[in-house]
Amino acid sequence: MLRNITIGQYMARDSIIHNLDPRIKIVITIMMITALFFIDTFSGYGLFFLSVLVIIYLSRIPLIRIIRGLKPVLFLVLLTLILHIFFTRGGEVIWQWGFISIEAEGLYTGLFMVTRIILLIMFTSLLTLTTSPLELTNGIEYLLSPLKRVGVPASELAMMMTIALRFIPTLLEEADKIMKAQMARGADFESGNLVKRARNLIPLLVPLFISAFRRADDLALAMESRCYHGGEGRTRLHELKVRAGDFIALALALLLCVAFIYF
Amino acid sequence: MLIELKNVSHIYADDFQGTEALKNINLKIRDHEFIGLVGHTGSGKSTLVQLLNGLIKPSSGSVIIDGVNITEEKTGLLGIRRKIGLVFQYPEHQLFEETVFGDVAFGPRNLGLSEEEVEVRVRESLELVGLDYEEFKDRSPFNLSGGQQRKVAIAGVLAMKPEVLILDEPSAGLDPQGRQQLISLLEYLYNKKGMTIILVSHRMEEIAHLANRVIVMSEGEIIFDDNPAKVFSEVERIRELGLDLPEITEILWRLNRKGLKVRTDIFSLAEAVEEISRELRGSEIC
Numbered sequence: 001m002l003r004n005i006t007i008g009q010y011m012a013r014d015s016i017i018h019n020l021d022p023r024i025k026i027v028i029t030i031m032m033i034t035a036l037f038f039i040d041t042f043s044g045y046g047l048f049f050l051s052v053l054v055i056i057y058l059s060r061i062p063l064i065r066i067i068r069g070l071k072p073v074l075f076l077v078l079l080t081l082i083l084h085i086f087f088t089r090g091g092e093v094i095w096q097w098g099f100i101s102i103e104a105e106g107l108y109t110g111l112f113m114v115t116r117i118i119l120l121i122m123f124t125s126l127l128t129l130t131t132s133p134l135e136l137t138n139g140i141e142y143l144l145s146p147l148k149r150v151g152v153p154a155s156e157l158a159m160m161m162t163i164a165l166r167f168i169p170t171l172l173e174e175a176d177k178i179m180k181a182q183m184a185r186g187a188d189f190e191s192g193n194l195v196k197r198a199r200n201l202i203p204l205l206v207p208l209f210i211s212a213f214r215r216a217d218d219l220a221l222a223m224e225s226r227c228y229h230g231g232e233g234r235t236r237l238h239e240l241k242v243r244a245g246d247f248i249a250l251a252l253a254l255l256l257c258v259a260f261i262y263f
Numbered sequence: 264m265l266i267e268l269k270n271v272s273h274i275y276a277d278d279f280q281g282t283e284a285l286k287n288i289n290l291k292i293r294d295h296e297f298i299g300l301v302g303h304t305g306s307g308k309s310t311l312v313q314l315l316n317g318l319i320k321p322s323s324g325s326v327i328i329d330g331v332n333i334t335e336e337k338t339g340l341l342g343i344r345r346k347i348g349l350v351f352q353y354p355e356h357q358l359f360e361e362t363v364f365g366d367v368a369f370g371p372r373n374l375g376l377s378e379e380e381v382e383v384r385v386r387e388s389l390e391l392v393g394l395d396y397e398e399f400k401d402r403s404p405f406n407l408s409g410g411q412q413r414k415v416a417i418a419g420v421l422a423m424k425p426e427v428l429i430l431d432e433p434s435a436g437l438d439p440q441g442r443q444q445l446i447s448l449l450e451y452l453y454n455k456k457g458m459t460i461i462l463v464s465h466r467m468e469e470i471a472h473l474a475n476r477v478i479v480m481s482e483g484e485i486i487f488d489d490n491p492a493k494v495f496s497e498v499e500r501i502r503e504l505g506l507d508l509p510e511i512t513e514i515l516w517r518l519n520r521k522g523l524k525v526r527t528d529i530f531s532l533a534e535a536v537e538e539i540s541r542e543l544r545g546s547e548i549c
């Protein structure tokens with residue numbers, strides 16, 4: 001049951017998008033998202049949507065997968081829409097029933113906001129779908145490395161992220177197992193009020209923490225015995241390299257951003 | 264108690280492609296059987312045993328316990344879990360209480376028993392697994408040795424007084440002495456307490472020695488389901504499935520192939536010695 005939560009939703013494919021340098025992908029994503037907030041016409045959104053579709057096509061990720069990624073924000077989307085429709089005033093009255101009315105401005109702003117949220121989620125999930133968590137952390141580490149001068153421990157942060165990502169599925173699996181083991185002894189995780197439920201979690205949380213600490217100890221030992229002593233001067237097996245394709249992608253993204261805003 | 268599986272399949276729905284862990288399993292488990300469940304890693308043994316007490320629901324098919332289809336039943340699983348105790352793999356990882364007493368008492372307390380009854384049961388089950396009640400009850404389970412922790416965890420399941428006891432690879436990682444104690448415990452529970460026992464194990468000696476029915480699984484299907492002698496006579500197939508034979512069977516089988524006409528359906532050392540010397544006396548070699 002707990003395994004269904006996917007943290008890294010990466011889908012391995014051999015596509016142009018997957019093969020782009022993660023740093024470039026992160027930069028492009030930041031650019032596109034920023035541009036998204038400057039778009040003020042539906043035709044701008046149309047163009048954005050079109051480019052998202054092209055990228056999805058190029059990435060060979062099934063469209064349904066992206067659409068499914070929207071499910072968790074469905075509630076937010078609906079709420080935004082409803083709030084705007086009923087509470088944003090202005091423009092001509094489209095529909096009225098008693099004191100409830102829908103006005104043009106509300107409908108327009110509502111749809112506008114909703115489109116923005118949907119496109120935002122679609123684009124960011126494209127990043128996580130086409131970039132493995134490891135590549136992502138590598139990319140972030142590189143992008144943060146100028147900050148090392150002012151004392152930001154970029155490599156350590158990246159190492160922590162890598163380790164966390166590596167162990168999330170393991171811990172979820174473990175939690176699932178312990179939960180079942182306690183249920184086999186009659187534990188009940190599903191009923192009772194909030195306080196009771198929280199207390200019922202103790203038989204799950206204590207073993208989970210113990211096992212997490214045990215793993216952390218083992219891992220620290222294993223890393224030390226392989227001479228890990230912080231990020232200083234560490235080299236990599238796979239160095240990130242920016243290729244011509246990456247520059248082209250960056251240039252295209254820049255062009256698009258300008259186009260969105262002036263469309 | 265009768266446990267019955269009818270056309271049970273189970274698919275772990277992870278993401279896009281699900282793993283079909285069990286395929287159309289049909290199985291009947293009767294009172295007072297000692298079943299050895301074997302199969303290589305990933306063959307679906309753990310999935311199967313978790314189905315038996317309703318920890319996971321089959322994707323299709325039904326699990327029927329004493330005439331009650333637990334796949335339909337919304338509630339009442341506590342009753343099932345009282346009757347069918349499941350000792351998970353590495354059960355010591357589930358210990359959580361401050362004292363050994365508290366941990367063993369967890370199950371009985373969940374059943375809503377009185378404190379007196381709980382204490383009686385804790386004492387009884389600790390003694391069963393060979394831990395002295397007075398000595399261990401107030402100790403922290405986390406300061407015990409690995410073997411003792413496992414005993415505490417097993418006691419925690421025994422304290423619920425199940426009619427059917429399922430153990431998922433209980434001897435994994437134990438030292439020889441710990442394994443021997445476990446085997447004695449299982450013999451005692453089976454012979455003296457009349458329990459039904461399902462033992463998942465990779466150690467064929469254990470299985471051959473204890474079980475009166477062996478179920479062999481591979482890729483989510485039941486390949487053999489018969490008495491140990493029959494199953495372990497399928498030497499070639501057992502090997503193909505990546506499994507071992509009991510050591511004694513292995514020796515007898517090799518002797519047999521070298522031309523010594525010994526029986527191969529023997530699982531105790533004494534009997535094997537007798538069989539080999541009988542055969543040797545009878546032949547011309549000596």
Ligand SMILES: Nc1ncnc2c1ncn2[C@@H]1O[C@H](COP(=O)(O)OP(=O)(O)O)[C@@H](O)[C@H]1O
Pocket residue numbers: 003176275276277282283284302303304305306307308309310311
């Ligand atoms: N919680 C789970 N989620 C997804 N797949 C699982 C889960 N548990 C087991 N599996 C898969 O189901 C198959 C059978 O596993 P399991 O029943 O644990 O086998 P065994 O106990 O014989 O080693 C394996 O392919 C395994 O990867």
Ligand SMILES: [Mg+2]
Pocket residue numbers: 308309310352431
């Ligand atoms: Mg298993």
